[in-house]
Amino acid sequence: MEKKASSNKYYETILDWFKSQIMSGELKEGDTIPSERELATRFGVSRVPVREALRILEYIGIVSNTADGMTVQKVDIQLLNPKANFATDITMETIENLFEVRIFLESAAAYYAAKRRTDEDIRLMHESIHQMLEAIDSQSKDDEAIIKASHDFHFHVIEAAKNPVLSNMYRNLYDLLEISKQYTMKPTEVSDATVMDHEAILYKIESGNADEASRYMKFHLSRAMRKLNPEEE
Template identity: 40%
Template sequence: MSILHSHQPIEKIIDKSSDALYVQIVERIRQWIRTGQLKEGDQLPSERELAEIFDVSRVPVREALKILEFLGAVQHVKGKGVFVQKIDVNQVIGSIDFLMSDPVHTLFDLFEARETIEVQATHLAALRRTDEDIMTIKAAIVEMEQNIEMGLDVSEASGKFHAAVIAAAHNVVISKIYGLLADLLSYSRHQSLKNPERHEIALGYHKQILQNIVAGDAEAAVAVAKEHLSRAKEVIAKG
């Protein structure tokens, strides 16, 4: 049953003067899941219906749904809608709590984590990469180029690039840590690539990193990776 037609009261967003309306929407949907108003496998109301419920535009609704999808709480099924994931809901809610407790500072913390993990992985990838690793990294770059040309979201392709570099490091512990943080790191990447003007810039960094990995130049690859993440963090700081 749609939450729109449930007999339980729907609490609207009160503080519409806040710049973080999407955070409040995430919190409300989290409450619906926690209290059982939305259960695993249930379909969420459409963007239009959610905007109606919260008395806001579709923009913060869309942003909230993206965050929930990145964190694994919901899944968008093309042509059907958005559904609550059939997973460990308590674990997902914990991730949401962590992220939403202080979104801006959490993003900075995530970038520091990315710098720690990805820079070291880039160094190792330049020393250990195989021909197969290089092909996988190149494929991610090609996908990103195609998405830019078609005006599509590039954050997923960017994520594939970074995951391929992690894999090319051939370090089991780094891969495991990266996997555990995958959803949150995906969110940080999405936030830094929201502006289409950033897409070509990020692509340029990716190509430079690949070039240095192929050349086996660990020092140069690390320098580019650091600059890439530093610039992305600056974008987040500007809001």
């Protein structure tokens, strides 16, 4: 069994293993990689970080899903640089593109949520905002709880749109955003302004104003995206 990561970034340990296997020639183009179960056993982890690592590798084109299973798609010479980091590369090179797609999807979701939301959807959005405020106001200021409540709010908006295709697309996208949030989303950035944005979006959805709900969501996420490159502001 490979040595397990000392932190919760287990997927980075798995990515490092893939990098070393490619650099040593143990894994070559066309080779089938171990299954999720085999990798989870090798590293002594659940399948969750394994899936995170494989999704990153697939996204940047290192592996692809074929009829024979996951296979090595290409070996980019740049990846043989000892300083190359799969996790950092996927984050820094693609996070803005991912955010652009997220803005597109969530603005559409807010529009349809205003038209299709149920009382339960509204209750869940209210609850997420309440949990965010509680976490912000608590003496310990639970950073993880703040971020989770914020993410939950966005998921509830997506679900309120009542479009399974949109929901699946968003969840696949968000797997990558969840991985990258440690590089881009700091708890200190989840401020009163963030809460106010959420409250404004909720108000527009609850009142059935689809165009304004979409506009507010776009404004909210565009401002978050600008924080990725503060020097451009």
